Amino acid sequence: MAGKSFFLNDREQAYSGSRGALLLDVLRDDLGLTGTKDGCREGDCGTCVVLLGESQPDGICYRTVNSCLLPMGDVNGRHVVTIEGLNQPDLSPVQQALLDEGAIQCGFCTPGLVISLTGFLLGGALISEADGIAALGGNICRCTGHVAIRRAIARLCEQFRDLEPTEGKPSSERIAALVAAKVLPPYFLDVPKRLRNLTEAASTQVPGRAGEARSSIPVGGGTDLFVTQADKLRDAELTFLSQRADLQGIRLKGDVCCIGAATPLSAIEASPIIRRMLPDLGRHFSRIASQPIRNRATLAGNIVNASPAGDLSVMLLALNASAVLARRDRQRTVLLRDFFRGYKVLDLAADEIIVEIRFPIPEADTHFNFEKVGRREYLDIAGASSAIRLRVQDARIVEAHVAAGSVAPIPLYLRNTSAFLQGKPISATTAREAAAIAAGEISPMSDVRGSAEYRRALLPRLILAHFLTLFPERVREEELV
Ligand SMILES: Cc1cc2nc3c(=O)[nH]c(=O)nc-3n(C[C@H](O)[C@H](O)[C@H](O)COP(=O)(O)OP(=O)(O)OC[C@H]3O[C@@H](n4cnc5c(N)ncnc54)[C@H](O)[C@@H]3O)c2cc1C
Numbered sequence: 001m002a003g004k005s006f007f008l009n010d011r012e013q014a015y016s017g018s019r020g021a022l023l024l025d026v027l028r029d030d031l032g033l034t035g036t037k038d039g040c041r042e043g044d045c046g047t048c049v050v051l052l053g054e055s056q057p058d059g060i061c062y063r064t065v066n067s068c069l070l071p072m073g074d075v076n077g078r079h080v081v082t083i084e085g086l087n088q089p090d091l092s093p094v095q096q097a098l099l100d101e102g103a104i105q106c107g108f109c110t111p112g113l114v115i116s117l118t119g120f121l122l123g124g125a126l127i128s129e130a131d132g133i134a135a136l137g138g139n140i141c142r143c144t145g146h147v148a149i150r151r152a153i154a155r156l157c158e159q160f161r162d163l164e165p166t167e168g169k170p171s172s173e174r175i176a177a178l179v180a181a182k183v184l185p186p187y188f189l190d191v192p193k194r195l196r197n198l199t200e201a202a203s204t205q206v207p208g209r210a211g212e213a214r215s216s217i218p219v220g221g222g223t224d225l226f227v228t229q230a231d232k233l234r235d236a237e238l239t240f241l242s243q244r245a246d247l248q249g250i251r252l253k254g255d256v257c258c259i260g261a262a263t264p265l266s267a268i269e270a271s272p273i274i275r276r277m278l279p280d281l282g283r284h285f286s287r288i289a290s291q292p293i294r295n296r297a298t299l300a301g302n303i304v305n306a307s308p309a310g311d312l313s314v315m316l317l318a319l320n321a322s323a324v325l326a327r328r329d330r331q332r333t334v335l336l337r338d339f340f341r342g343y344k345v346l347d348l349a350a351d352e353i354i355v356e357i358r359f360p361i362p363e364a365d366t367h368f369n370f371e372k373v374g375r376r377e378y379l380d381i382a383g384a385s386s387a388i389r390l391r392v393q394d395a396r397i398v399e400a401h402v403a404a405g406s407v408a409p410i411p412l413y414l415r416n417t418s419a420f421l422q423g424k425p426i427s428a429t430t431a432r433e434a435a436a437i438a439a440g441e442i443s444p445m446s447d448v449r450g451s452a453e454y455r456r457a458l459l460p461r462l463i464l465a466h467f468l469t470l471f472p473e474r475v476r477e478e479e480l481v
């Protein structure tokens with residue numbers, strides 16, 4: 001029993017149930033808030049999306065999250081906004097735009113659409129149609145109302161194009177502007193103060209410090225755990241890492257970039273430090289799940305889940321990353337390429353957690369790329385993937401790290417391919433030879449996403465694609481056939 005409280009729409013809500021219960025079930029079954037819909041329960045459809053507000057030093061940061069994957073322990077001290085909490089005497093501009101453009105057909109998916117689009121307007125960045133569409137990446141409309149939904153997005157962008165950009169940070173000005181425009185009800189203005197008091201009360205109960213022994217199951221974003229084990233986790237002992245401030249954030253230490261284990265992907269994507277170092281990372285991240293999932297998912301969760309298809313693990317292998325592991329009073333650092341030992345077998349003791357991911361800061365001569373092939377471009381697990389990090393001086397490779405996903409029992413660091421590339425000139429011949437070596441060091445399996453033969457044929461194409469993408473002036477497509 002938890003005995004915690006959170007803010008639900010316009011009021012404080014006490015909760016004394018299981019910390020592993022899902023917010024979706026508590027909203028619908030215990031609190032009678034049935035506007036949030038129960039669809040796939042796997043983070044795929046978006047009917048259950050709510051806004052989760054978290055106190056930060058400069059205000060409240062609201063993000064869309066899938067309530068079907070959100071355990072109550074992670075709701076503690078935060079502000080949950082459901083569709084009921086957005087309703088006002090008149091329709092909000094978001095609701096009105098969807099209605100006027102004919103984007104409300106079945107009604108089942110509508111609450112999720114309204115929440116996601118409200119989250120888009122709250123989001124802080126510049127208002128653009130592309131970002132509006134991306135914000136709905138996790139909302140499925142099965143009756144194909146896509147054109148009407150796009151029209152509603154275009155209309156909202158036109159209506160709110162003058163909103164001041166806020167660089168992705170929480171902004172009380174943005175919230176005030178959206179209250180004035182009736183996108184948000186007025187109670188939003190009081191939430192920061194009321195939530196701060198609530199958070200102060202709740203913070204005494206936040207679990208553990210870095211390095212404390214692991215006596216329960218660590219939950220990062222829960223986006224893997226609660227898809228497969230929701231029933232089992234309901235009454236399990238859980239440690240909610242996202243509530244630990246010491247596991248959050250991105251910092252530079254000497255020539256190393258350090259990312260706290262519980263930093264969500266969307267915070268990494270939005271970080272000015274990361275954007276400076278890896279300008280294309282946002283594009284690569286957009287191929288991973290949907291925005292509500294990225295608002296919760298963590299790098300450490302991807303690594304420990306150890307799926308051979310883990311996109312983040314593949315990228316981190318190519319970035320030559322290490323994981324910092326902690327137990328009680330001891331820390332150790334393991335190169336990620338040595339961390340994966342076999343299918344779901346890791347160099348991680350039962351009482352250790354990952355507290356930080358580190359990788360060398362890419363120098364100015366570094367080139368990084370990620371390629372992923374799935375049955376769909378977005379929201380799909382990779383049939384095969386690959387990431388590459390090359391340092392190039394005078395058109396010659398001076399350092400190379402190449403990794404691949406879904407082509408072995410583990411996310412695979414391609415040792416032979418990486419070693420081969422060292423010292424080679426950037427040319428079509430180098431690309432072709434590297435592709436052939438890569439094909440020789442994998443052991444793909446057949447499954448629903450592709451046969452072993454298909455994957456063996458695909459990986460070399462991804463290696464060639466790296467060279468075409470990174471060095472179009474030196475490697476031409478016709479030279480690669
Ligand atoms: C709809 C949907 C789409 C998805 N699409 C993709 C995709 O395109 N690409 C992809 O790679 N993945 C995808 N995933 C999988 C998932 O989102 C990612 O693997 C994510 O990074 C998992 O992180 P998490 O923090 O949510 O993990 P969690 O579910 O919290 O944890 C996963 C495992 O890691 C352990 N763990 C978590 N943090 C730590 C830590 N700090 N130390 C030790 N152990 C820890 C947990 O105990 C658990 O065993 C998708 C998932 C969903 C639901």
Ligand code: FES
Nearest residue numbers: 039040041046068
């Ligand atoms: S119910 Fe489908 S995403 Fe949650």
Ligand code: FES
Nearest residue numbers: 105106141142143
């Ligand atoms: S409007 Fe609900 S599925 Fe399309």
